[in-house]
Amino acid sequence: MNALLIKSSASALVAGLLFTGCENLSPAGNGALYGAGAGALAGGLARAAGASGTEAVAIGLATGAVVGITAYVIAKHNATERQRRIAEERARLAYQSAPPPRQAQYRKSRYIAVDTVREKDSAGAKSVMIYDTQTQQVVGNEVYDVKQTPKEGTISKFDTYSAEYVGTGA
Secondary structure (H helix, E strand, O other): OOHHHHHHHHHHHHHHHHHOOOOOOOHHHHHHHHHHHHHHHHHHHHHHOOOOHHHHHHHHHHHHHHHHHHHHHEEEEEOOHHHHHHHHHHHHHHHHHOOHHHHHHHHHHOEEEEEEOOOOOOOOOEEEEEEEOOOOEEOOOEEEEEOOOOOOOOEEEEOOEEEEEEEOOO
16 A cells, blocks of 8 residues: 555545534535545545556545535534424424334434424524434434425435434424
């Protein structure tokens, strides 16, 4: 493996980690930052693993595009007490009103994404929180403002959580 390539990949990773504290970036800024970092890292790792230069660039661009789009779609901020309470009520309703096979699917995948109320500082089309079907409570205190409303039943990535979108739970 090329030591210079490993060092540059590690530098890109460290730079990305340093910039993760930039919560106040716009969704477009987050998309560009995370997309570029992930693309550089993926391309560097592909090259270090033996891919040709062209293949490494293609891998880096594809990875950067996917990560950039995901980060662009979602912005994150702290929830108000009202947002948290409403998200928890809606998630419980969605879980309890689902037929038993659907409840089993929710438990298996563990997390569901549920709409909560938008506050004056909300930025997207919907404000969403994550609910853990095993502990039966909202995860953390983060609200994700999504630029486009996800289609019900689709699985989306919210930070480290993959959650099925259930809407308002009604």
